[in-house]
Amino acid sequence: MLDHLDQRLRKLIEEKNWIKLTRVQEMSYEPITNGYNTLIIAPTGYGKTEAAMFPILNRMLKEDVKPVTVIYITPLKALINDLLYRIDWWASRLGFLVNRKHGEVPQKEKNLRLKKIPHIIVTTPEGLEIDLDWASRFREHYKNVKWVIVDEIHELINSKRGTQLSILLERLKHFIGYDFQRIGLSATVSDENKVAQFLFGSSERKMKIIRLNDTRNFEIKINKIDNNFTLWRNAAEKINQLIEKPTLVFTNSRFSTERLHEELEKLGNKEIYVHHSSVSRDLKNLAEGELRNGNAKAVVCTKTLELGIHVGDIKKVIMLRPPTSVSSFLQRLGRSGHIVHGVPKGEIICFYDFDVLESLALYLSAKDGKMEKPFIDDGLDVVAREIVGMVLQNQKMSIEEALSIIRGTYIYRNLESSRLMDLIQYLVKNNIIKIEENYLKLGQGFFKIWRFNRDARSSWGKDFSEFFSLINNDETFALKHNGITVGEIDAVYVYKHVRANDVIRISGKFWKVLRINTHKNTIDVTPANEGEGEIPIWKGENTSKSSLIVDYIRKIIENFNEYYLTMNEIMDKNSKESIIKIFEEYRKLGLKIPSGDIVLVENKEDEWIYTVLIDERISNTLSHILLYLVTKKYTLNASSRSSIYGFSIKGTPVDLFKDIINMDERKIVKIVLRSILRSPLYIATLKEIQPSFGKISKINTKEDKFLIKEALRQTIKRYFSIKRTLEFIKKVREGKIKMIYTENAGLLREAIFAHAQIRPWLSDLNLTIYQALKGGAYTVNELSEILGISAKSLENKLKQLRRNNNKYKVTSFVDVDSRETRWCLYEDFIDIVKSEEYYSSFSPLNNNEIFAVNLKSGDNQVEILFKPFDLINNPEEILRKIPFNNIEEVKIREAIDTSYQFLQKYYHVGKDTIVYLLLNAVAYLQSLKYS
Template sequence: MLSQQVLEALKHAGIEKLSRLQEEAAKRVLEGRNLLIIAPTGSGKTEAAITPILQRMVEERPEGIALVYITPLRALNRDMLRRLKAIAEELGFKIAVRHGDTSQSERSKQSRKPPHILVTTPETLQILFLGKNLRNALKNVRYVVVDEVHELADSERGIQLSVALERLRELARFQTIGLSATVSNPKRIAAFLGRNVEVIEGGEEKLYQYEVVKPEVCEEDSKLAEELFVDAEIAAQLRLIREIAEKHTSALIFVNTRQTAEALGLKLKKLLSVEVHHGSLSKEARIESENRFARGDLKALICTSSMELGIDIGHVDVVIQYNSPRQVSRLIQRVGRSGHKAGKVSKGCIIASSFDEILESWVIVKRAEEGLIEDETMHVMSLDTLANQIAAIALEYGRIRAEKVYSIIRRAYPYRGLSYEKFVEICEFLADGNVIAFDGEEIAPLRKTRRYFYDNISMIPDEKHYRVVDITTGKTIGVLDESFLSTFSGEVFAMKGELWRVVSVDDVVKVEPVAKEGDIPSWAGEEIPVPYEVAQDVGLLRLWIANMLRNEGREETIKALMEKFRTNRAACLEVFDVIEEHIKNFEVSSDRHITIESSGGVAIINACFGHRVNEALGRIVAMLLSARRGSNVAVEIDPYRIKLSPARAEEVKEVLLSIDSDAVEWLAERALIDTKLLQWKVINAARKFGYLSKDADLSRMNLRNLVLRLKDTPIYSEAVREIFVERFDVERVKEIVSKLGSEIGISVYGSLSPISLVPRQQAFDLLMPSKPTEAILAVFRRRLDEEFCILHCLNCGCTIRERVGSIDEVRCIRCGSKLVACVNARRSIEEFKKEELFRIANLVMSYGKKAVYAMNTHGVGAENAARILARFYPSERDFFLELLEAEKRYIRTRKFWD
């Protein structure tokens, strides 16, 4: 099928022969068919698509852009460029990458002389339609490859892409080829790509090797805990990560949130040559980490989903997943990064230490081995994406009939059910906001249209970002979200696994490197939701373990679990300790049984239904309880618990049994009114519709009034629709409430069970020890002694800077007065009101050096210090323990930890 020229180019890139999958794909592509190629990671899907396309291009010798290669991640773009460049250039084709990181000079060059192959993202594809030269170049497109299509299909980015493909079909006739890892519903993914798309599943069977490990604490860990200022259990996890990485060539360490990546990086950098990689770091920082890792300069890379997709980093021979990966698809994708070649074993080790994390990891490993991947939740009829695309098409054509726009959009799979009436309603709403001109028959752009389009080109919910610049090098290291800066009251934070002191905040945040404790920034929309199917299996496994422990005893159960889940004894014992204690007095909450427990005004529904069901159900129950009580009932959820306060178990049961399944959708929407979740979604939808500008100052708005004002508009409808897709599983809640008390059993208790009380690990746990040892208290005290403070005499105004540890008696060196205020040198005296300085000086005069220590503890102000100092402490140890607890409380309750 392939010419000698193409075969030689493949050899030049290190490909000696095609696999069976690649041969089958080549045959069908050369026949002109549209394809979805589904195969495990590392099985050569890229080459399966590209090889026959290059053969056709060699025969056709096209002008302009013949192949558009679309990927969801910028890092993946860079990787594709590296991989394809060798083959393409050998055949005489120009290849270029274009995305948000591409320089202006490179963009201009591409516009003047378009490449034959363009590697891009869904967002950047939108822009290509608007440039005169590039739009003309798109008329030559004969092939479109969409890589990692499963990653796009379940998001609004995917909807935007599906419409863009239909717009491209207006300009050119092309073959579509989608590349995907294993998915649960191949037909739906194929339909998403376009019409008449055939599915090929195959590739050599990918071998995966998983294990789930809870590190056992050894003597070395206690010493390490002191050095790193963490719990011995956390030290054991860090030691195990180091040991695994050192036994292999190189490792990817996956975490679920950027906060955890930064916290882990901060500690692990003291043990291992490692860097942090995530989407909020700058392009330069990400590329530098990728290159250092590819060269072998780093032993490991700590990453989030930023390195999850098909980036060819072939020397990785182990993946470490820190805590449960939450989803089967994530585990397969992430572990597949190791042994990223056909025939090689992909090795993955999940390090899990808590009850939920271990059970969840066991279940996910088992489901992965059985090929049970969770369903993709696909966005359908997204109204803000529809608005975005109407404006984009208006800009592209200048003036166009509304019916024509409707026919283009309706061809896209997510809009196959769009009525003309709904389409016209959105056009009229946009026209009312002067986003477009619409006279009932034609659509045209206005002055505002272009600005609106560029402001909203990304369908990822946006908030204001601030660039972070290192003043010592002038380099941009990343971005901070508006929400972090608005709540950050310190001056030191972590980014790129390093600590930085804020020098100034303006349009950019200027920082300098520093070596001391700091805060971890927050980034919105982070936590990966645990699916219903996984949570149900966790419930089933809880019950199975409880029955095994009752009937077979500990040793037999350990043996069975170690064999079944390739786990270690310590992980089994962590789970057993909770379940053995639990079954003494409580039923086990499982896939078919919930328990409702209460104590001290707190009620917990133990329900193994996953994040989306528990969030919808929890908010409905909290709303109904609030209505009954006449006062607000707070709700917190995780995949296995709904916590309500104040509440009693019996009243929670009554409320649950009173819910009519037919009313669930209305109740779920009603429960959203006045929530931050709905307000945030309405703000984002309002921006996407052009109702609010991107730079609108939210602090000056009454957000509740904004929501109420937009109640009967497409903006509000879109906000609710998004929540129902991403956060609430309304259909399953309907099903569950109809089965409560019959197929789903309920037990009620007047106390909280061991399963209710087990916590999940957070990034915070990596930063501060939960059970301080003598050694950790000594480290804490040494840190306080090293702090600089300012001593300010309120009698003569003399001000000096001194280390806390060098202060014996607090007295003014100029006038001898004891009326001296002590504040941490991170703040200046000018920041304090006179009354507060007098209050601090009185505390120092009354309590001496103890007051100096209190005022130099993070998060302890004059009021908090007065409370701490007024207590009686049997020993000095107890005093420092209280200061450490105060600092931990401060960090825990900071808004960005929410």
């Protein structure tokens, strides 16, 4: 291959002292030189960037290229500086200008980019979005683009940013009018053809997949620490022993990162840094720089350092608890041994016995070359953003052209015209775009949401720069004490787990939750004296675990002896004892370890626990069904848990899973959909996507059906599996999966308890009741059926809403025909009184009987005698006798005939409705008397 390279390029290779090129660089040369769309798959450290750039630079030296010639796209801004240096080393010496584009580039450099147009630009999907949508001068130079390289495509394909990029590439092709060559660089993936189709889209070029089949060995050690009240201290001490300078210590959440760093500092470590998404760019740069310079002992980080940011030679990787997927496990491990034929070296620190099981499962899966399939996000919120982007770019865009571009992607190749029109009509409804003569144009509402002046925007406004990004910035709630922010918690965690009166620990202090404000994303707190009832925030880090982990845990359970030798090789003493302890306990209990064909059922302290190895999306679906049934039948004070080890439900005296087994499938699906609409996961998804559709006000169930349907669809796809849940229930019904009731479900049951409880999220129950009652009058049971809330909980809530100072005030009256109490909105009460449907409920049978009413307000009360005749013909006279406007309690009885001592009561009545309620009481009391 070297013989085919331009002499100037060969000279630079010699200057690098490279004796030969890597195999992946040799394999990639011919297809890229011949113009094939190429996907290069190889582990970290094999020179994939040069594998793509060498044949391109070689052709650039031979051809008359004009800037911009190459767009190099990477998922992380942090990678841009590394890549700029790496590519510039070759390109600048060959006479080509390389530049970068991202949000933190100094203004001086941005201005220079307009004066000296680069041949190669290194950017992110967001950078390309800005150029196409808004940079009218600079994007003209994109008409010279011949090559687009997408780095770390395995990371992009699993996110909305990847979906965004796939449409951007089609928009770029449409803008240029040329089928540019596409090259993807990827770590090992399970479905390379899907990744290739995703990247190449509508391109008609021939394609080639280059896969380096080298099996990369790695060293791993699984360690188990004591899980007691000094857990974090134990973890820090163990990690301190294992660190080999420099080491990356990966955790599964920002909270765990900060908590571990705090403990490591207490041990006297001064050269340990933190790196996660909430840390400032300056602190990230400091951590990266100290690693590169060899000064850092370790950096405690989340997945922000999983990708290929150059941080020097990492001696070891330590993982605090096992990651949730095989791909993440390999990505983290691969940060050490970052050279060709280098051997990655890592340690896993386990808190629990089941952590050990999962670590072994990850190891075995990686050794077998098994990885998760790509999860491609087909959210219509991305399409909405890109439609608006096209309008920003072109001022106007025909609907046919927009559909053609979007259908050019692999993801939306089958998008129906009717579905796109529904989306467009919803954007028009929200005034984000408008339609004039079949052309899409920008609507006036766009700049009301996406604003240039950050200071002037309202609480729901967005900074204009945020329009170009689909990065989910992990929305947070600010904890406020006397108006001062004392900490932050992830929004999804709040929706799932936190409620008023809970105690949470932030920055070493305990705080009691007073109020949760979802509109301002704030939580009012007050200091708590103790941690009793504390919600352990780090337990909320449990993102869904890969089904491969489930598969391999089953293999371990079913073939324990086969894997015993492997355990001896990679586990410390405590880890081996943990796994043996699991098997030994179930042997003593006389139970088979719950795998895929057995469910152990246990009732413990008002919580029903179902232990079974199961895909987490099935577990999640079942726990949500149970949570819905409990809140409907019993109480809102309910909670559920779900994990790969099973699920649980709290708040029911009976085994509701039996009810599910006997249900019709259509009814189960109906309940699933209702339960998801009440799920914290749905609420989080809805809040994430609604700005893309231009929806900034409260959601209306009638007007926003398109948005609700799309949020529901995305939530189901991400977190649930209706089809596989129905299959699971069917197997239980048919006896293929056995239910075994026991008083002790063993150690794997503890894995379910390690997950924080999920509670029903009724963000504005008052508003929900208001919307359900509007225009009608319902009994508690009827309203319970409509809302899926237990009658007892609902009745208590209605009693709160009838108070006079309530925004959604309700009132009640007796339906004389059915003798049931009906509830309605206070604002609708007069209309209901005058309706034909309830005429008899306000029409006394005898208008001349005398009744007594006792009216109470605070410490004051008055009794008045009246006839129904007076209420009908001279109501003002009665009202003049009432000395207060708001009446807390009303008691009506017959004044003369004491043989019928029926009494009717009403509470929190306004003077403007008292006459009608007196008529209702009389009509009801007379119906009882004369029946």
